[in-house]
Amino acid sequence: xxxxxxxxxxxxxxxxxxxxxxxxxxxxxxxxxxxxxxxxxxxxxxxxxxxxxxxxxxxxxxxxxxxxxxxxxxxxxxxxxxxxxxxxxxxxxxxxxxxxxxxxxxxxxxxxxxxxxxxxxxxxxxxxxxxxxxxxxxxxxxxxxxxxxxxxxxxxxxxxxxxxxxxxxxxxxxxxxxxxxxxxxxxxxxxxxxxxxxxxxxxxxxxxxxxxxxxxxxxxxxxxxxxxxxxxxxxxxxxxxxxxxxxxxxxxxxxxxxxxxxxxxxxxxxxxxxxxxxxxxxxxxxxxxxxxxxxxxxxxxxxxxxxxxxxxxxxxxxxxxxxxxxxxxxxxxxxxxxxxxxxxxxxxxxxxxxxxxxxxxxxxxxxxxxxxxxxxx
Ligand SMILES: [Zn+2]
Numbered sequence: 001x002x003x004x005x006x007x008x009x010x011x012x013x014x015x016x017x018x019x020x021x022x023x024x025x026x027x028x029x030x031x032x033x034x035x036x037x038x039x040x041x042x043x044x045x046x047x048x049x050x051x052x053x054x055x056x057x058x059x060x061x062x063x064x065x066x067x068x069x070x071x072x073x074x075x076x077x078x079x080x081x082x083x084x085x086x087x088x089x090x091x092x093x094x095x096x097x098x099x100x101x102x103x104x105x106x107x108x109x110x111x112x113x114x115x116x117x118x119x120x121x122x123x124x125x126x127x128x129x130x131x132x133x134x135x136x137x138x139x140x141x142x143x144x145x146x147x148x149x150x151x152x153x154x155x156x157x158x159x160x161x162x163x164x165x166x167x168x169x170x171x172x173x174x175x176x177x178x179x180x181x182x183x184x185x186x187x188x189x190x191x192x193x194x195x196x197x198x199x200x201x202x203x204x205x206x207x208x209x210x211x212x213x214x215x216x217x218x219x220x221x222x223x224x225x226x227x228x229x230x231x232x233x234x235x236x237x238x239x240x241x242x243x244x245x246x247x248x249x250x251x252x253x254x255x256x257x258x259x260x261x262x263x264x265x266x267x268x269x270x271x272x273x274x275x276x277x278x279x280x281x282x283x284x285x286x287x288x289x290x291x292x293x294x295x296x297x298x299x300x301x302x303x304x305x306x307x308x309x310x311x312x313x314x315x316x317x318x319x320x321x322x323x324x325x326x327x328x329x330x331x332x333x334x335x336x337x338x339x340x341x342x343x344x345x346x347x348x349x350x351x352x353x354x355x356x357x358x359x360x361x362x363x364x365x366x367x368x369x370x371x372x373x374x375x376x377x
Pocket of ligand 1: 016056057058060061062063064065066067068
């Protein structure tokens with residue numbers, strides 16, 4: 001299936017367009033996408049074109065009645081949502097209404113599409129109400145969440161979406177700034193922005209040798225996954241979990257330093273309990289963040305591989321590991337998509353009450369199964 005409207009989109013977003021065209025073509029449309037980036041115009045236009053592709057009988061011709069209705073905002077199966085409250089963002093009632101609506105069958109099309117603008121304005125309560133539906137919507141429902149960047153969206157929401165980063169107008173300028181500030185070369189800066197999500201995050205990552213080394217270990221494991229034994233994969237998962245533990249220990253000492261500033265004699269029991277649960281939360285968040293970064297390293301490599309299976313000339317997020325991306329791409333689109341699925345599942349599982357070591361072990365074993373199907377016993 002081709003989508004005329006998607007193919008006409010912005011040159012700058014070639015990577016995004018080819019990714020979406022590929023999902024349409026292979027029939028592997030996710031139930032939730034997070035379109036993120038600072039190019040709001042491109043994001044809005046792509047969301048509209050993708051919605052057309054999803055509801056048009058010709059896959060997004062741009063001229064039929066269905067496509068026209070999407071453009072005019074009058075298609076009953078394509079709903080655009082804005083936060084209802086200026087102060088609170090999305091209201092829980094608003095989200096409940098959306099969930100009820102999503103359970104109804106489409107009016108005209110085969111699918112229903114919900115475009116959630118300003119997804120960063122889904123607060124904890126509204127997001128909680130949405131999570132289950134976001135994870136397992138009716139088969140014919142697709143959510144498109146739009147946000148200025150992935151890291152302003154609640155992680156519980158983000159982890160349930162297929163994240164689609166849009167190129168920013170000044171992506172190379174941003175990489176150049178990070179490079180100038182840190183002494184790294186520009187391709188490295190660009191790759192680390194992709195891993196960390198933001199320029200600030202990339203700077204922090206560049207200043208942390210331990211994290212950089214773990215990243216290299218993960219990438220080199222991906223490169224030699226054919227010969228990696230299950231035991232080695234599990235050892236790598238455990239090493240990542242141990243280092244995430246170190247990160248959370250840093251969080252603990254920050255909290256302890258804060259507690260020490262308060263005269264303990266004056267601390268009521270409630271305040272102590274409060275400090276304790278704050279410490280635990282900070283610890284858990286820090287360690288989850290470290291593990292999510294490890295998963296993201298895998299995703300960036302696989303996303304690049306996927307891009308190469310679509311078009312050999314597409315720009316890569318990580319040019320410094322282009323050889324790895326090529327080797328992964330050589331295994332074929334289906335294989336890469338399967339591996340990406342393993343990584344995406346891990347990134348969602350990190351936010352469930354599961355043992356983190358287990359989540360990473362399972363991810364690495366699934367990656368091996370996906371990338372080297374012949375090795376499965
Ligand atoms: Zn059409």
